[in-house]
Amino acid sequence: MFYILVLCVLSYNSVTECMANGEFRSDYTYYNKAGGWLKLHMVPANWHDARLRCQLEGAVLASPLNPELKSSMIDIMGKFDPVYTGIHSTFSKGDFFSIEGVPLSAIPAVWKHYYVDSYADDEGCIIMRGNEHMGDFKCSNVNYFICYKRADNKTITQNECGTTDSEYKLSTVTGSCYKFHRTPRTWSRAYMACAAEGGHLAIINSQEEANVLSEIFTAIPKKDITKVRGQTLAHIGFHDWNEHGSWLTIHGQTLKEAGYNTWALHEPNNVTGTHTGWVGEYCGSIYTNGQLNDIWCDYIIVFICEKNPLSLAMNWKQ
């Protein structure tokens, strides 16, 4: 009946700690009939962002691949109707597949008032309604969406960072977990990636934490890192919040209040990119030595996420 085994142990401080064995993330719900976890995203997104957000969460943009999964999707959808499915033809017009590669013809779809008509030649993404009806939409439209993580019969366990993502490592110095992202992104997309992982762009709260980030950054082979004007930089969690010259962390504190205010020599220097024409550096980054730098927000560089081990964690105290 119950797929998930819940283990409870009496811990040293006499509170009962329970851990669901085989849990993915606390923001996902296990659906027995779907054979996996689902999460409804109630903030609509265009299809490409929906797909990326599911991927960054460690899941896939859900498609009604079989009647059980479809029924679970309709259950979780509720009034957030319609949802994007993972079925798309964004690689080649007319070739519709789910993210997993299942062709549209193999999907138990109901075509009634909607159908795949490729209207105006630019409808490459499939939505589903609560009444099972499906149709194709322009991928730039925004819709609700559902992410799916198949259970695969394997026991999925969270690590000490409260995530199934093994790239998060706990620092005993700060009590936070960190992940260095080698895939470069703009500051805003970096923010999105960290948020999807249950964390945030790293916020430096002490010289000790700056040293921890510097150690992580220094350990990455230089050849793996995009250089900016000959310098190696990573996005972190501070920004001028469009009040040019006044820097706050992404959690709203001044750098001084947050506990670390050490700019690199000659920074912030608000450079204008002579080649790119980019004006003003309004986003936060660090050099490998952990010192602060202002950077163009659209500059695509590596970044560091920080995560509280309790965010997304499945064990709780009562």
Ligand SMILES: *[C@@H]1O[C@H](CO)[C@@H](O)[C@H](O)[C@H]1NC(C)=O
């Ligand atoms: C999962 O386990 C069930 C029951 O043991 C089995 O029938 C099924 O084939 C397994 N699925 C996978 C993907 O291994």
Ligand SMILES: *[C@@H]1O[C@H](CO)[C@@H](O)[C@H](O)[C@H]1NC(C)=O
């Ligand atoms: C940064 O440079 C831009 C372009 O010259 C300017 O508009 C802006 O006010 C500058 N910001 C600061 C804080 O000096």
Ligand SMILES: [Ca+2]
């Ligand atoms: Ca921190």
Ligand SMILES: [Ca+2]
């Ligand atoms: Ca700068």
